[in-house]
Amino acid sequence: MLKQIYANVEWTVNDVMENSKQFGIQITKADAEKVLKIEEGRIIDAMVEAGWLIIEDALMERQR
Numbered sequence: 001m002l003k004q005i006y007a008n009v010e011w012t013v014n015d016v017m018e019n020s021k022q023f024g025i026q027i028t029k030a031d032a033e034k035v036l037k038i039e040e041g042r043i044i045d046a047m048v049e050a051g052w053l054i055i056e057d058a059l060m061e062r063q064r
Helices: 013-022 029-063
Strands: none
Touching: 013 029
């Protein structure tokens, strides 16, 4: 049986480069990739934590 997956997020080098422009920061593709590699664990942890908060809120709403 195929397991359904919800709320999958991916970050790319281009995402980091575009975001850096908003802060007036010029970075190379290599620098953007380094940011993603170094911060990958923190990004995952933050996304998981945010997801659980939303799920918990939704469950609590159903109890009201």
